[in-house]
Amino acid sequence: MKYTVLGAGAMGLRYGVLLQEAGYDVDFVDTWDKQVETIRAQKGVYVSRDGQNKHLVPVNIYYPEEYQGDPDVLIVFTKQYQLTDFLKRCERFFNDKQYVVTCMNGMGHVEKLNQYFPKERLLGGTALIGTVLNKAGDVDFIGPKGAGSMNIANETEEPDQMTHQIVDEFTQAGLNPNLTTNFLGTLMAKVIFNSVINTLCTMFKIRMGEYIQSPVAKKLGVQLIDEAFDVCERAGITLLNTRQEEWETVSYVSRVSNPLHFPSMYQDISKNRQTEVDYINGYIYELGLKHHYEAKTHDFLRNLVHLAEFSGTFDVDGYIQSVLESDKKNVQATQQAEA
Template identity: 65%
Template sequence: MHFTVLGAGAMGLRYGVLLQEAGNQVDFVDTWQTNVDQIHRQGGVYVSRDHQNRHLVPVKVSTPEDYHDDPDVWVVFTKQMQLADFLTRTAHAFNDHQYVLTCMNGMGHVEKLLHYFKPEKLLAGTALVATVLNGPGDVDFIGARGAGTMNLANYTEQPDDMTHRIVTELDKCQFHPNLTTNFRGTLLAKVVFNSVVNTLCTLFEITMGEFAAYPGADELSRQLIDEAYDVCERDGVTMLNTRAEELASVNYVSKVANPLHYPSMYQDMSHNRPTEVDYINGYLVKLGQKYHYQAKTHAFLTHLVHLAETTRQASTATEHDTEQNVQDATEQASQQASA
């Protein structure tokens, strides 16, 4: 099959590289010019697993404007806030016979994708797969091969032959795809998971294992899970897991599958990039308001993440100003000495 991955970041590269290794034709499209240029210069992407066995994997990458091929399936892994622009720039390559698969974090992407793809050709899901982008053209797969899992569903909740073919290819990559017929329940399961682990690990700059080791972790998780489930149930969503099963999932991934992993929201925060908290905890807050339910804990955490973003940006700006002042003073002193 022919796959084209939109977004050559951590998750996009992991899915694309493994699909390529499984014998598929895979292209990458990315809007980060530095990343595209670096991959071109080095002839591919450097891939490690758990910081070891770093090796170059040849891949084909281009910017949206330069891409004109016709894949069977688009695989979309961008940040929520970047998706609309990404799709606009790539729209010339979309057509009615193509399928699209996405396992992005948060909520809001499905509506944007439906502007370009038919409902019966849209598959969306969740991926409990830990990956880190070390820098342009350099990715680290976290966890042993086959350690991750994923759930996916058709938007119409009616799997067709192409859906099963896609699932087969994902299974070859050892993503362990679980095909469901519960579209919203599938997506919201990951939103709830991320609203606990991603947000708390980001705020306290800790790994998932460090969070799980805290004696009060279950109490924190349960409070957020209960509030999220209260929201989802008011919206008529049938969740994939019970509340107890969702807590067990948080604990298993944090303690066993990826205890050394820093979630993607932390990675964004640590690099002073905007986080997706509005599409995760913030989404649950807004959905609750629709039914006059106040998801107060999620609202509080959303504000805390934005506060952390603001203070980090201010600190970075101050450090930059200080460095510039030192540089200016040094240059001035040098000029005076020369005079």
């Protein structure tokens, strides 16, 4: 089948490049000028694995307004807060035969996608696959070849022939998909995973493998997982895992699959970009309020991440330098006065 990836960031590039390497026809569409122009100028994207063996992979990339392709499947990997505008710019090449697969972080995207694609042609996925965009046109796949996995489910929870073909082709690409028939439970499992890993690693600027070594890692993680499960139980959402299995997933992925990975939220905040915390911890908190439950730890962490975002707007180095220069001038003035 032919695939078009909407959003050529870290995860979009990983999915698209792996499918292309498996022999499938893949195009990329993006709205970030620097990404599009850099990839075009260097005639491809530089791909590394755990920082090693950087090589150029030729890819086709387009702005939405110029794209003329007719894909069978769209793979959506934008940021939550970018999705509405992205879809509006792309709708000219949508049609009533295309399927869409989304493995975005957080929640809020399904309703937006349903404005263009019916439930029968939408698959929701969750990816436990670490990838870092070092800079425009330069991506690093974290973990050895074949590392990582994903869950995927039809919004209707009734897999059809096209679904099985997508799963088969994702398998050939080494994405290790697991097809489920629990749509919301599948999506929320990753939201809960990210509510632990993304926020805690981001707040303390550590990799997943560093977080899991902490003697308080389990206590913090289990507290967040328990609150999230309490919310889902009240909302009538049956999750894929038990509470214990969810923690074991966090532990295994942190220790074994992606110990060197900085989560995407950390990547965003380190580059002074808006994070998706409102669609992860914030979503859990707001869902809880709808069912008369207050997930206070998730709300507290959401606000801490927003404080970190806000602090990034200050030029700390420049401020310190100005203070030092002011102190130096004051000392010189005092010395001159005493002389």
